[in-house]
Amino acid sequence: MSRIKITFNRLKKKNETALIPYIMAGDPDLATTKTLILEMEKAGCDIIEIGAPFSDPLADGPTIQKAAIRSLQNHTSIADVLGLVADVRTTSKIPLILMTYYNLIFHYGEERFVNDAASAGLDGVILPDLPPEEATVLIPLAKKAGLDTIFLLAPTSTEDRIKLVCKVSQGFVYYVSLTGVTGARAGAVQSSIEESLKKIKAATDKPVAVGFGISTPAQASQIAHWGADGVIVGSALVKVIEEHVGTPELVVRAVEFARTLKQGVLAGHGN
Amino acid sequence: MSMPDKKGHYGIYGGKFAPETLMPALAELEAAYLAARKDREFTAELEFYNREFIGRPTPLYFARRLTDHLGGAKIYLKREDLCHTGAHKINNSLAQVLLAKRMGKTRVVAETGAGQHGVATATAAAMFGLDCEVYMGTDDVARQSLNVFRMKLLGTVVRPVDLGSKTLKDAINEAMRDWITNVANTHYVLGTVFGPHPFPMMVRDFQSVIGREARKQIMKFEGKLPDAMIACVGGGSNAMGLFHEFLEEPSIKMYGVEAGGLGIERGKHAARFAGGSLGVLQGSKTFILQDQDGQIELTHSVSAGLDYAAVGPEHAFYHDSGRIEYTYAVDEEAMEAFDLLSRLEGIIPALESAHAVAYCLKLAPTLGKDKVVIVNLSGSGDKDVMQVAKIKGVEL
Numbered sequence: 001m002s003r004i005k006i007t008f009n010r011l012k013k014k015n016e017t018a019l020i021p022y023i024m025a026g027d028p029d030l031a032t033t034k035t036l037i038l039e040m041e042k043a044g045c046d047i048i049e050i051g052a053p054f055s056d057p058l059a060d061g062p063t064i065q066k067a068a069i070r071s072l073q074n075h076t077s078i079a080d081v082l083g084l085v086a087d088v089r090t091t092s093k094i095p096l097i098l099m100t101y102y103n104l105i106f107h108y109g110e111e112r113f114v115n116d117a118a119s120a121g122l123d124g125v126i127l128p129d130l131p132p133e134e135a136t137v138l139i140p141l142a143k144k145a146g147l148d149t150i151f152l153l154a155p156t157s158t159e160d161r162i163k164l165v166c167k168v169s170q171g172f173v174y175y176v177s178l179t180g181v182t183g184a185r186a187g188a189v190q191s192s193i194e195e196s197l198k199k200i201k202a203a204t205d206k207p208v209a210v211g212f213g214i215s216t217p218a219q220a221s222q223i224a225h226w227g228a229d230g231v232i233v234g235s236a237l238v239k240v241i242e243e244h245v246g247t248p249e250l251v252v253r254a255v256e257f258a259r260t261l262k263q264g265v266l267a268g269h270g271n
Numbered sequence: 272m273s274m275p276d277k278k279g280h281y282g283i284y285g286g287k288f289a290p291e292t293l294m295p296a297l298a299e300l301e302a303a304y305l306a307a308r309k310d311r312e313f314t315a316e317l318e319f320y321n322r323e324f325i326g327r328p329t330p331l332y333f334a335r336r337l338t339d340h341l342g343g344a345k346i347y348l349k350r351e352d353l354c355h356t357g358a359h360k361i362n363n364s365l366a367q368v369l370l371a372k373r374m375g376k377t378r379v380v381a382e383t384g385a386g387q388h389g390v391a392t393a394t395a396a397a398m399f400g401l402d403c404e405v406y407m408g409t410d411d412v413a414r415q416s417l418n419v420f421r422m423k424l425l426g427t428v429v430r431p432v433d434l435g436s437k438t439l440k441d442a443i444n445e446a447m448r449d450w451i452t453n454v455a456n457t458h459y460v461l462g463t464v465f466g467p468h469p470f471p472m473m474v475r476d477f478q479s480v481i482g483r484e485a486r487k488q489i490m491k492f493e494g495k496l497p498d499a500m501i502a503c504v505g506g507g508s509n510a511m512g513l514f515h516e517f518l519e520e521p522s523i524k525m526y527g528v529e530a531g532g533l534g535i536e537r538g539k540h541a542a543r544f545a546g547g548s549l550g551v552l553q554g555s556k557t558f559i560l561q562d563q564d565g566q567i568e569l570t571h572s573v574s575a576g577l578d579y580a581a582v583g584p585e586h587a588f589y590h591d592s593g594r595i596e597y598t599y600a601v602d603e604e605a606m607e608a609f610d611l612l613s614r615l616e617g618i619i620p621a622l623e624s625a626h627a628v629a630y631c632l633k634l635a636p637t638l639g640k641d642k643v644v645i646v647n648l649s650g651s652g653d654k655d656v657m658q659v660a661k662i663k664g665v666e667l
Contacts (some may be wrong), residue, residue: 053437055566056552058444059290059451065434077564102288103551127549129288133278154292156454161294179493253635257638 001122003095004148004171007046008207008229017224018046019262020209022099022234023254024067025050026076028245030084036241039255043096044262049126049232052081052100059128061183062233066242078108082120089121097124097150097171101133110138114145116267124148124171132168139168148172153200155179155192166204172230173200177223184215184236194226201227217264224268231265233258274585279468281538282591284584288554289467293447296454301469303374308476310528313373317366321480324398325355325365329481331645333487336615337631344638345497346631348618348648349485349513356391358621358650359481359509364391364460366477368399371458378402378453381460382446384411384420384439384505385436385623387650393427395460396524403427406445408438411575414658436569439505439579443553463506464583467554471583478512485645487517493643499524502647503626504597505541505576507583509649518594521550529584530572530608530629531599537562542599543582544590557584573602573662574622576650600629608632609659621650622658 001009010019021040025033037048053068060068078100085096098117105113105127117125125147130138132151142149148171153162161184166173177193178185193210200208207231210223220231233268240257244250274281289297307313321327330353334346352357364381371379379401383389389405396403405422409431412419422429435441443466450459462480463469500517502510504527513615517523532540540546543558550559552567558579560568572578589595602609608628613619620628624647631646638644652659660667 055442056444058447058553061448072566075564103559103561103567106549106551106563107561128290129554131287131289131291131294134286134288152291154290156292156295158295161291165291176292179454181448 002146002148002171003093004047007095008172011046017228017265017268018191018209019220019229019258019265020047020049020230020232021045021237021258021261022049022051022232023241024064024071024238025052025084025240026071026074027067027238029074030068030076030080032250034084034087034113035251037094038092039251040258041092043255043259045258047095047097047230049097049099049234050075050081052078052104052254054101057101058234059181061181061235063184063238063242064182067090067238070245078104078113082122085122086120095123096121097126098122099126102127102130111141114141114147118145118147122147124150126150126174128152133147136238150174152176155196159242162200162203166200166206169206172207172209173204174259175200175208175210177210178213180212182212184239185213189214189219189222193223197227215256216264217260220261220264221268224265274588275472279472279514281585281588284473284557284587285468286556287467288551288556290451292451292454293467297467297469303491304370304469304473307370307373309609317369320365320369321362325361326353327480328484329353331485331492333492334616340615341632341635343636343640344642344644345640346635347489347497347643347645349481349645351481351509351647351649352618352620352624352651356387356394357437357653358387358391359478359512360388360391360462361394362480362512363462363474363508364388365395365496366394367458367460368395368401371460372399374400374458376401376456376458378457379460380404380406380446380449380457381462382406382439383441383462384442384578385574386411386415386422386654387576389429390418390421390425392460393422393425397425406430406432406449408436408441409433410437411439415575416656417657418654418663430562438570438575440567447553463508464511464585464653465468465506465553465555465581471555473514474508475511475515475585478508479515481509481647482514482516485513489643489645496520496523497643497645498520498522498638499526499642499644501526501528501627501631501634501644502585503528503577503623503649504582505579505623507586509647511583511585513645513647514595525595526630526634527595527597528626529597529599530574530577530626531601532571534601538569539571540599541572541578541580543580544597545599552581555581557587558582558590573605574626575597576621576623578583598630600626604629606662618648619652619656620648621652622655
């Protein structure tokens, strides 16, 4: 059983929602990313999403674009990120998911990637510009290597696409909470999320995690309350990192923020 | 051979590498386009605007002095520079805006490099009464300020993009992000035979009016098909627009001319077939300029419209099959062609089109006087006059 599945099963027994923070590998350097992963695990985060920077991240808003630019100043590559994963794996069992764009994987070589990723100890991969229709090579390769391929649904997804994505997605289904790119949004989350979650959950027994635009403990709490199995927070956390680049407080501040998000998620569930 | 296949593939190229949010919109667009293509009312309306608004058919003009000067094949120029707004771009923009209106969209967005596609889309949006925003890299805003002002006059909001290479590629990223966010009421008028399916197919079809006219015209003037055709290739829409009609005429040689920039060195050109490799960018699998990690490389060309890291997937297919031969012209050659055509024919070509003319200067003298070459003069150089003056060190 995959580490992602084990984690969701364990949380389900406790009636708990997973907190899944996203950070950009190599922002501002790989050593900091490693420390952040290990400290966020201690702070109660359940799964970590690691971004690999791409020059043209068309599903990302300005915060993650800027993080990618910072990371690319050190030429952070897929090989570097897999090295980081292997390094974390020597001391931690927390599920690790790579989120990046398809060209980097395609260029690395899909077969080589799934094999290197599996041996490094990576658990899953999310490629927002690779819909299931174009993933017919990657899906079987990843399955064979034991790597979960996680696909996305959006508010615009039709019934047919919900069925398709629920069928092919492994590990969990990633629901994009809003029609837009990544980035923190102020105010309340869209109430349509509750209904969408119900619709997706009716189509699958797989866990459903919600991301894009979730940036405060209160928002995380609401999403958990609506029955999400996981809450993904990226830009808001990356923004904390951005604000503390070059200061000794970076890790403490980012981890503290992740802790408050986890508290939000815990408060939301079962209410 | 009918391409693309149902999933939008041209052999191993093309496809639909788009975020989930856009997948339903792409399916809706494809269905709307396929229905419109069969609808007499739509095609009649498009023909009407092509004729009465764009000014089609554009002439196929025999360039007598250029022909004499080179001493070889007879050279004809397909005068897309005489389209309303000064380039072939309007053939596609107007058709897509008409389609968007039919789909009930109230707003369009577009990317632009040289500004021609932005101006064309702004023009069509003004004429049909749709809101329009155009994304443009800040480097291009600087070198094409005249087109920026034209778009503003047409009531369009121009959004400068100060990211990445600050050129066409980054403008496409931002336009796609806008579309992802506003997909409910917005259509993305992509300007070339690129992006996720159905764009490469749809843009090709809207531009293929160029080739259909050229066939009739050359048959009238010469009584036979041409021996060769030349077009510049950025994304590749003017080239596909001319070539598509003739792909199954094996006697015609076809040449696509990319931007060689300062020469084929990393970051100094935009010749994807000379320095690129297989990859996936902005929705499409094709030849792209990328580094050893798969990061997209910076590009350079004197012409903003060719300054782009990827090429249309159908071009990649015909590159491999050998049907179309791809070559490049460096900045200096394009500038020489720009000057020569202006002086010999009284036609100032767009810097993009000057790349096609540059290859004609090499090819025509090697062919006999009984041979016929068509060069696609995709746009007018009026937009480039200020930049050319700057390059020549002339203060206006």
